[in-house]
Amino acid sequence: MALVERSTPYQSSWAERIPTAWWIAGLVALIMPAFVNDFILFQVFGWTFVLGMIALSLMFLAGYGGMVSLIQMSVAALGGYMVAIFGTSGVAAISMDLPWWLYIPIAVIVAAAFGTLVGALAVRTEGIYTIMITLAIASAFFYFTRQNYGIFNGYSGFNLVVPPHLFGVDWRQPMPFYYLTLGCAVLSYLAVVYVSRSPFGLALQGVRDNPRRMAALGFNVTAHRIAAYTFASVIAAFGGILLVWQNAQISPGTAGIPAVIDILVIAVVGGVRRPIGPFIGALIYTVLRTFSPDILTGFGLSGERFKLLIGLGFLAVVFFSPDGVLGLWERWRARKGRGRDPLTGEAK
Amino acid sequence: MTLLDTRRSSETLASVSSGNALELRGVTKMFGALAAIEDITLSVRPGERRAVLGSNGAGKTTLFNCITGDFLPTSGTIRLFGEDVSNFPAYERIRRGLRRTYQISLLFGGLTVSDNVYLACRGVSRGRFSLLRPRRGDPLLTRTAELIEAVHMTASGDTLVSELSYGQQRQLEIALALAGAPRFILFDEPAAGLSPTERAELVAILTGLPSHIGFIIIEHDMDVALRVAESVTMMHNGRIFKEGTPEEIENDPEVQELYLGDGHG
Structure with missing residues (x-):
């Protein structure tokens, strides 16, 4: 049910098909730095876009491919590690100081290769077993990076990993970083939307709905699932590169089990049926994480308990709306009578 | 892939001589100790239209699943246009027409x-x-x-x-x-649940297929089956029971007994 734009699916009058609300959201995102302070730009929106991209890669696999993968955070972290290892960091003994136009492609290729490999192992399983096998590999990745000092610098990881100073801009300053992450998030979002209607994306949704029939139509189902992991891993890798720049450091904890689970929570809370869901989930997650310690201490509770709030929110969403906040919103719109006709699916 | 390609081209040569669209030899499919189909040997010419009849549980759909590769037969060989596809995954067979x-x-x-x-x-x-x-x-x-x-x-x-x-x-x-360029089609009860008008349309579509496209049709509705098919295979308990022209099958006393006895009359 992932195809929302139904009429004229192959034609390209795309500008007219974008609802007004999206134009407004785009405009607000563009002029945001004029209204909010650097903290909000960097700590709230920066994180939202970065985590949203990593969760988007999970949404692509889960929403279009029906495969719930817990490896996306590890793929992102591997991309981040590659930036630290092939680029510049505070650990001069390991980092190779290659230029950015070399270490970024290397990072993406290595991370995508890793994601593809994990996918090749995971696609032979279904449902809960896919979750288990990817979780197992994610924990193995965590312990491996923590114990390996030759490449991953073990427990302490890498610090002082910053984006290159391109065009005379310090991309780690709040406003440039905001636009950098916004641009990457929008590009990856558009890529997913576009690919979802390409032959590959359609076939992936066919595989999700009915793998047996897809094989009877001439599709190699296994190869399609593995290719979906590759595509998702490229997005996760870019998210990971931005993540390491945002933190200016990377260590095993970046892809620890809590972080792995967070990505799942973000995707589920936002909704995995549409590519905007992970970004909504990431915004909710980041806002809660940033501001709930203040609220909690106001009530005399420990500020570290913000995960309790997120956990309760997760429970509430899963309980009331299995398709996330986005699903709540769509049902609310439908009840207001402005949504789609339940019989024909046409917009009223 | 190169290995597969060379095999494919040599098999294509073989297909010229054999001349059958579909050839099954001793195909058996076991589910545990139960033989869903047993020792099926069957050949269909290119362009031939064949009906497969039989009561529920006779193994008709299992036969289809083995031919398309939805699951692999326990034993026996399946040749598609002369090429041995017994161990091919479903998508490879589909890509061959x-x-x-x-x-x-x-x-x-x-x-x-x-x-x-x-x-x-x-x-x-x-x-x-x-x-x-x-x-x-x-x-x-x-x-x-x-x-x-x-x-x-x-x-x-x-x-x-x-x-x-x-x-x-x-x-x-x-x-x-x-879709694509089909060379041989398996229809699994296409008329089931259709209204009389829809049935007539179905018969028109089936008889209107280009003559080079052969098919096998599983159909309980004798009217549909015998109108579109030029030959009939009767299955019973996983085995081939009778083969012949529609007239022969219709007038065969054993077949009549089997069908009427099963409450299909």
């Missing part, structure tokens, strides 16, 4: 009619992994529209398949089987 419809419609309910047919066309052509959306005027889109028209569904091209009536879903099943 085999098609099938399912008894219980297996469609993509979350996609539109056009998307379903487009996927079927894409499955047997290049660019299955293409990340580029098809442009206006893409030959596959034209072909998709033609197929939808061929099964009289032009009006519902943009309808979600889950919103179609049962009869329309059956029609769509047939459109999917006609």
Whole structure:
């Protein structure tokens, strides 16, 4: 049910098909730095876009491919590690100081290769077993990076990993970083939307709905699932590169089990049926994480308990709306009578 | 892949001499200790239209599943246009011109009619992994529209398949089987649950197929089966019971007893 734009699916009058609300959201995102302070730009929106991209890669696999993968955070972290290892960091003994136009492609290729490999192992399983096998590999990745000092610098990881100073801009300053992450998030979002209607994306949704029939139509189902992991891993890798720049450091904890689970929570809370869901989930997650310690201490509770709030929110969403906040919103719109006709699916 | 390609070309040469569209030798499928089909030997000429009859549990659908590769037979060989496809996955057999419809419609309910047919066309052509959306005027889109028209569904091209009536879903099943360049089609009870009008339309579609396309049809409705088929195979308890022309089968006392005795009369 992932195809929302139904009429004229192959034609390209795309500008007219974008609802007004999206134009407004785009405009607000563009002029945001004029209204909010650097903290909000960097700590709230920066994180939202970065985590949203990593969760988007999970949404692509889960929403279009029906495969719930817990490896996306590890793929992102591997991309981040590659930036630290092939680029510049505070650990001069390991980092190779290659230029950015070399270490970024290397990072993406290595991370995508890793994601593809994990996918090749995971696609032979279904449902809960896919979750288990990817979780197992994610924990193995965590312990491996923590114990390996030759490449991953073990427990302490890498610090002082910053984006290159391109065009005379310090991309780690709040406003440039905001636009950098916004641009990457929008590009990856558009890529997913576009690919979802390409032959590959359609076939992936066919595989999700009915793998047996897809094989009877001439599709190699296994190869399609593995290719979906590759595509998702490229997005996760870019998210990971931005993540390491945002933190200016990377260590095993970046892809620890809590972080792995967070990505799942973000995707589920936002909704995995549409590519905007992970970004909504990431915004909710980041806002809660940033501001709930203040609220909690106001009530005399420990500020570290913000995960309790997120956990309760997760429970509430899963309980009331299995398709996330986005699903709540769509049902609310439908009840207001402005949504789609339940019989024909046409917009009223 | 090169290994496969060389095998393919040498097999293609062999197919010229053998001349059968489909050839089964001693095909057996066991589910545990139960033989769903046993020692089936069957050959169908290119362009031949064959009906497979038999009561429930006779093994007709299992036979189809073995031919398409939905599951592999326990023993025996299956040759498609002379090529041994016994160990090929389903998609490799489909790419060689085999098609099938399912008894219980297996469609993509979350996609539109056009998307379903487009996927079927894409499955047997290049660019299955293409990340580029098809442009206006893409030959596959034209072909998709033609197929939808061929099964009289032009009006519902943009309808979600889950919103179609049962009869329309059956029609769509047939459109999917006609995608690409089919050489041999397996129809699994295409008339089941259709109204008399829809049945007449189905017969028209089946008899109107180009003469080079052979098919096997499983059908309980003798009227449909005997009108479209030129030869009949009767199955009983997983084995082939009788083969012959429709007249021979219809007038065979053993067949009559079997069919009437089973309460199908």
